[in-house]
Amino acid sequence: VAPTTPVASPAKAKKEKKPKTDKVKKPKAPRTHPPVSEMVVNAVKTLKERGGSSLQAIKKFLVAQYKVDTDKLAPFIK
Numbered sequence: 001v002a003p004t005t006p007v008a009s010p011a012k013a014k015k016e017k018k019p020k021t022d023k024v025k026k027p028k029a030p031r032t033h034p035p036v037s038e039m040v041v042n043a044v045k046t047l048k049e050r051g052g053s054s055l056q057a058i059k060k061f062l063v064a065q066y067k068v069d070t071d072k073l074a075p076f077i078k
Contacts, residue, residue: 033066036076 033039043061047053058077059070070077 033068036073039066039068040077 043058044053
């Protein structure tokens with residue numbers, strides 16, 4: 001008696017992978033400002049507050065000096 005080998009049914013056969021289409025990526029626009037860490041350090045140095053600079057004061061400085069959207073950069077500023 002020969003052992004029976006399971007035969008793969010057509011439903012369970014591996015599906016052929018479709019080649020991925022190459023999406024055309026748009027090149028990122030160059031930044032018009034330095035990295036956020038440099039901007040925050042510059043803000044703290046420029047504000048020269050003896051007790052430390054508040055988050056609100058730093059954001060206000062960045063808007064005035066660099067014309068950036070502080071809502072988008074908020075996680076990096078904190």
